[in-house]
Amino acid sequence: MAFRSHVLVCAGTGCVSCGSFQIGAALDREILKHGLDGEVQVVRTGCQGFCAEGPVLIVQPDDVFYCGLKEKDVPTLVEEHLLKGRPVTKLMYAPPAASPIPTLSEIPFFARQKLVVLRNRGLIDPERIEDYIARDGYTALIKALTEMTADGIIQEIKLSGLRGRGGGGFPTGIKWATCRQAALHRGVEPIVVCNADEGDPGAFMDRSIIESDPHAVIEGMVIGARAIGSNRGFVYLRHEYPIARERLQKALEQAREAGLLGSDILGTAFSFDIEIVQGAGAFVCGESTALMASLEGRVGEPRAKYIHTVEYGYKNLPTNLNNVETWANVPLIINRGAAWFASMGTGEVAENPWNGSSGTKVFSLVGKVNNTGLIEVPMGISLREIIFGIGGGIPNGRAFKAVQTGGPSGGCLPESLLDMPVDFDSLTAAGSMMGSGGMIVMDDQTCMVDVARYFIAFLTEESCGKCTPCREGLRCSLDVLTRITEGKGEAGDVAVLEEMGGVMMDACLCALGTSAPNPVISTLRHFRDEYDQHIHRHKCPAGVCKALISYDIDQARCDGCHACVTVCSAGAITGQVKYPHRLEQELCIKCGACVEACKRDAVLRG
Amino acid sequence: MARLTIDDLKQMRERAAPTLTLRTGTARARITVHMGTCGIAAGARDVMAALLTAIEQQGVADVLVTTSGCAGLCSREPMATVELRGSAPVKYVNLTPESIVTVLRQHVLGGAIVAEHALGAGCETTG
Numbered sequence: 128m129a130f131r132s133h134v135l136v137c138a139g140t141g142c143v144s145c146g147s148f149q150i151g152a153a154l155d156r157e158i159l160k161h162g163l164d165g166e167v168q169v170v171r172t173g174c175q176g177f178c179a180e181g182p183v184l185i186v187q188p189d190d191v192f193y194c195g196l197k198e199k200d201v202p203t204l205v206e207e208h209l210l211k212g213r214p215v216t217k218l219m220y221a222p223p224a225a226s227p228i229p230t231l232s233e234i235p236f237f238a239r240q241k242l243v244v245l246r247n248r249g250l251i252d253p254e255r256i257e258d259y260i261a262r263d264g265y266t267a268l269i270k271a272l273t274e275m276t277a278d279g280i281i282q283e284i285k286l287s288g289l290r291g292r293g294g295g296g297f298p299t300g301i302k303w304a305t306c307r308q309a310a311l312h313r314g315v316e317p318i319v320v321c322n323a324d325e326g327d328p329g330a331f332m333d334r335s336i337i338e339s340d341p342h343a344v345i346e347g348m349v350i351g352a353r354a355i356g357s358n359r360g361f362v363y364l365r366h367e368y369p370i371a372r373e374r375l376q377k378a379l380e381q382a383r384e385a386g387l388l389g390s391d392i393l394g395t396a397f398s399f400d401i402e403i404v405q406g407a408g409a410f411v412c413g414e415s416t417a418l419m420a421s422l423e424g425r426v427g428e429p430r431a432k433y434i435h436t437v438e439y440g441y442k443n444l445p446t447n448l449n450n451v452e453t454w455a456n457v458p459l460i461i462n463r464g465a466a467w468f469a470s471m472g473t474g475e476v477a478e479n480p481w482n483g484s485s486g487t488k489v490f491s492l493v494g495k496v497n498n499t500g501l502i503e504v505p506m507g508i509s510l511r512e513i514i515f516g517i518g519g520g521i522p523n524g525r526a527f528k529a530v531q532t533g534g535p536s537g538g539c540l541p542e543s544l545l546d547m548p549v550d551f552d553s554l555t556a557a558g559s560m561m562g563s564g565g566m567i568v569m570d571d572q573t574c575m576v577d578v579a580r581y582f583i584a585f586l587t588e589e590s591c592g593k594c595t596p597c598r599e600g601l602r603c604s605l606d607v608l609t610r611i612t613e614g615k616g617e618a619g620d621v622a623v624l625e626e627m628g629g630v631m632m633d634a635c636l637c638a639l640g641t642s643a644p645n646p647v648i649s650t651l652r653h654f655r656d657e658y659d660q661h662i663h664r665h666k667c668p669a670g671v672c673k674a675l676i677s678y679d680i681d682q683a684r685c686d687g688c689h690a691c692v693t694v695c696s697a698g699a700i701t702g703q704v705k706y707p708h709r710l711e712q713e714l715c716i717k718c719g720a721c722v723e724a725c726k727r728d729a730v731l732r733g
Numbered sequence: 734m735a736r737l738t739i740d741d742l743k744q745m746r747e748r749a750a751p752t753l754t755l756r757t758g759t760a761r762a763r764i765t766v767h768m769g770t771c772g773i774a775a776g777a778r779d780v781m782a783a784l785l786t787a788i789e790q791q792g793v794a795d796v797l798v799t800t801s802g803c804a805g806l807c808s809r810e811p812m813a814t815v816e817l818r819g820s821a822p823v824k825y826v827n828l829t830p831e832s833i834v835t836v837l838r839q840h841v842l843g844g845a846i847v848a849e850h851a852l853g854a855g856c857e858t859t860g
């Protein structure tokens with residue numbers, strides 16, 4: 128009997144952590160109970176993107192999207208929808224302020240995205256090579272091996288305008304050509320590496336790509352290896368990604384068994400194999416030279432890059448390093464052509480990849496936004512469209528304040544820049560960067576000085592300490608920022624931060640250091656007033672920095688309902704029921720619980 | 734899996750591609766078997782099983798089969814609705830495992846409505 132319906136259960140890390148494996152098991156059980164096991168197939172897919180609503184699943188061909196599922200919902204879902212064909216409205220996604228709308232294509236979060244790299248997300252079982260092949264998988268490899276020369280492949284990638292998705296935005300075709308040239312020139316074998324050491328807080332694009340479509344990364348790497356002339360590749364994957372590792376390992380084994388990896392690939396005499404190397408979770412190891420050191424088994428520290436790793440990388444061999452998302456783009460460019468790819472995004476890239484940003488970009492959209500999740504959009508889309516269109520705006524009716532792009536060493540952009548196109552060069556010009564695609568949205572209750580302090584604290588911990596400007600510059604910046612948030616800011620502090628930032632940008636050994644001042648510099652540029660308020664008026668406008676805020680009870684408004692006393696864990700509020708209460712400043716820990724509890728707005732924050 | 738040649742891979746793709754039609758929604762027809770309690774009691778599950786078996790045996794790749802609730806005419810169950818892309822839906826009544834296969838062959842694949850089992854064409858008036 129053929130299957131009439133497929134139930135696509137999200138098994139990305141986000142949904143797994145809220146119980147999607149249990150949902151999957153319950154589905155299997157209930158389907159068996161109703162004797163539907165020959166009719167309905169349950170497929171575990173990679174991340175479907177709408178992480179905010181997990182665990183999620185899609186029923187096809189009905190195109191019905193269920194979310195926020197609990198194990199106890201499964202019997203109803205199976206009996207009503209799968210057996211009797213009555214979609215269960217109460218389990219479906221309900222957009223705010225509307226009745227439940229059933230189909231996927233009507234949900235703005237999905238409707239406004241353009242899936243290229245994520246074309247198979249939520250559609251295939253990442254652990255079945257057959258599913259990947261059914262979606263044209265490995266056809267680009269056939270084309271690259273039988274119809275194209277190495278130079279032809281490199282030329283196609285160049286013309287597509289593809290630029291490195293790890294953050295640097297270096298044109299991939301030029302990198303490949305340089306690596307191939309270096310290897311030919313020296314008569315040595317080049318190495319191909321996939322950078323899956325995704326370390327930015329709040330970023331999970333690469334993990335999701337590997338989890339939902341591991342073969343796309345493998346196929347891209349084999350094509351790249353063929354173009355560069357390499358027989359040996361690595362995936363440098365961070366240790367904290369167990370599901371990604373398991374799926375990639377399985378995919379590598381399947382590809383090897385099918386003769387798509389290893390010696391004599393598809394009978395064409397071309398040989399290439401890939402090995403997974405696990406990183407131990409050091410942020411700096413995402414940097415090319417530190418990554419090479421770690422690959423070799425040495426301490427993960429960068430070196431000066433007078434000579435790039437593309438010429439002298441892993442064991443001094445020419446090494447071509449591209450990020451997960453870059454590799455996953457390759458099969459599509461080969462299959463559909465450079466012109467198709469270049470038609471998406473900004474700029475005339477065919478003549479010169481530096482002219483614009485072609486293709487799409489995957490972002491993890493997180494923070495104070497309604498629809499957190501994994502999204503893919505064409506380059507050049509506005510920040511406003513991403514945050515308010517796809518992201519559904521800011522929760523709880525709060526106002527938008529800033530969006531942080533590019534990870535910890537990216538920058539914070541204010542509302543005035545929301546209509547700016549999202550591409551490599553516009554973001555850099557605005558004092559931020561594309562980075563690998565983390566996008567953190569902040570509302571008006573976020574203190575920008577505190578945000579800068581948070582990111583600088585992260586970078587201080589992750590700095591390897593090899594070069595002085597980074598090691599000491601970060602520590603000094605952190606000290607100053609901490610003082611400002613504690614209300615001990617002084618008149619010359621901003622000048623010190625600016626000077627320290629300048630030194631680091633000029634003198635640090637690697638990109639971790641040279642980009643580290645970005646959180647400070649960009650917040651100084653766009654939110655200077657907040658620094659001044661902290662330093663000169665000892666106020667935190669967002670009400671975040673505890674040393675700069677105090678609470679008090681408005682005696683005229685308080686009706687003595689006692690709600691604040693109940694929630695105050697410090698015992699700082701006293702008073703008799705029905706009589707105005709008092710707050711003891713010395714005992715107050717400034718947690719703000721009383722503000723939330725008071726129904727009469729009688730608790731004042733100053 | 735044995736090592737693949739280029740031809741093997743192409744054949745594999747051609748065999749496997751139709752299995753995903755269900756998930757990408759590119760089909761020329763949709764058959765809805767009405768699966769209310771009345772339908773199930775009258776044998777709709779057997780009708781469904783026969784239909785799915787026939788679809789697999791005949792290698793049909795671009796026809797969706799789905800279920801829905803009671804169509805309202807409980808006395809004439811099991812019922813099914815056939816929708817060919819671009820034409821009005823047709824409702825069939827009093828189906829059996831044999832007659833649904835006839836409907837598949839003659840109407841869905843052949844384009845000719847099976848008058849003997851058909852109730853009527855078009856949708857109910859709503860609103």
